[in-house]
Amino acid sequence: MKPNVVLYKNIPADQLERLQSHFNVAFFEGITDANRADFIGALSNAEGLIGASCPITTDYLNAAPALRAISTISVGVDQFNVPDLTNRKINLMHTPSVLTETTADTIFTLVLNSARRVIEMAEMVKEGRWTKSIGVDSYGTDVNGKTIGILGMGRIGYAVAKRAYAGFGMSVLYYNDVANPMAEQDFKARRCELDELLAKSDFVCVVLPLLPETEKFIGKEQLLKMKPSAFLINGSRGKIVDETALIEALQQGVIRGAGLDVFEKEPLPADSPLVSLPNVVALPHIGSATHETRYAMVRCAVDNLIAALNNDVSVNCVNPAARKS
Numbered sequence: 001m002k003p004n005v006v007l008y009k010n011i012p013a014d015q016l017e018r019l020q021s022h023f024n025v026a027f028f029e030g031i032t033d034a035n036r037a038d039f040i041g042a043l044s045n046a047e048g049l050i051g052a053s054c055p056i057t058t059d060y061l062n063a064a065p066a067l068r069a070i071s072t073i074s075v076g077v078d079q080f081n082v083p084d085l086t087n088r089k090i091n092l093m094h095t096p097s098v099l100t101e102t103t104a105d106t107i108f109t110l111v112l113n114s115a116r117r118v119i120e121m122a123e124m125v126k127e128g129r130w131t132k133s134i135g136v137d138s139y140g141t142d143v144n145g146k147t148i149g150i151l152g153m154g155r156i157g158y159a160v161a162k163r164a165y166a167g168f169g170m171s172v173l174y175y176n177d178v179a180n181p182m183a184e185q186d187f188k189a190r191r192c193e194l195d196e197l198l199a200k201s202d203f204v205c206v207v208l209p210l211l212p213e214t215e216k217f218i219g220k221e222q223l224l225k226m227k228p229s230a231f232l233i234n235g236s237r238g239k240i241v242d243e244t245a246l247i248e249a250l251q252q253g254v255i256r257g258a259g260l261d262v263f264e265k266e267p268l269p270a271d272s273p274l275v276s277l278p279n280v281v282a283l284p285h286i287g288s289a290t291h292e293t294r295y296a297m298v299r300c301a302v303d304n305l306i307a308a309l310n311n312d313v314s315v316n317c318v319n320p321a322a323r324k325s
């Protein structure tokens, strides 16, 4: 008999067919107040769970006694309590690598757009306010030849460093819990303490995972250590930056600007000062959002679930030690 799995995100038809050829699939378009009771009901005999963008809480896990594997269509695993999953012998699978280059493109887009004020200038043209040659008040800041400081020199950090060094002749500093010899060799990246990175970087780029120890990692104290001419770029998770402190720093000119793909609360509330600050480029969490990459992530997540429910957790498993045979 096919194992039961619960799918909580809309996926392309061909990938749904692949899932259905291996499993009995109960489909939910997200987890909402309206469908929560049915979702919990479907968990009662589910061995697998696949989806994205919704926190998977203790209540859901308590309702899923047969669950052996969860496959998230993301690389970030902050929607899950990983130690709790391991205790319950539930493997958590994720989608690293397939989104690395696309996410680095988005992060570099934020670097360029923030420094060169692209969105602000484009809006001026579209709104008919380009009535004479622009003046010094509209100038941007160079990216080429500057220093980028990368917090989290993992897969995406390395791909950002590649763009900075090879494409824009930038110097690369990084902060990471372990050295990344490849980045040091390929891009002359130099590992340093956080304070030095903050003080010397023209662009401080956050690409750390959200963990208890990285929550509010960048707060008022860290922002004050940045150059007044520097930009903060966050392409990983909003909660890594203390948003209240960031808003104050942007309003008071402690730093020049910010490029943000992620926020403490998403979608970003319309009344957030980040919406109207002219020195902020805000994107709706589009790091990996291209047709090609989102498709590759779904395919990878389906592969991962098939493998995990076949007792193969050799690839893309966050907690391989949690096995339920």
Ligand SMILES: NC(=O)C1=CN([C@@H]2O[C@H](COP(=O)(O)OP(=O)(O)OC[C@H]3O[C@@H](n4cnc5c(N)ncnc54)[C@H](OP(=O)(O)O)[C@@H]3O)[C@@H](O)[C@H]2O)C=CC1
Binding pocket: 075, 076, 077, 096, 097, 099, 100, 103, 151, 152, 153, 154, 155, 156, 157, 175, 176, 177, 178, 207, 208, 209, 210, 211, 213, 214, 235, 236, 237, 261, 262, 285, 286, 287, 288
């Ligand atoms: N905006 C978007 O749409 C997207 C956002 N993301 C976010 O980007 C994050 C990074 O992804 P990815 O590069 O693939 O992940 P990686 O695990 O490859 O990179 C993260 C790096 O941070 C290091 N690190 C972890 N904790 C600490 C710490 N406390 N202090 C210093 N260094 C630390 C890791 O080192 P070690 O492994 O040794 O712990 C690793 O080198 C994801 O977790 C996700 O949240 C990802 C994709 C899209």
Ligand SMILES: O=CC(=O)O
Binding pocket: 073, 074, 075, 076, 077, 099, 287, 288
């Ligand atoms: O934010 C996206 C992810 O894959 O993680």
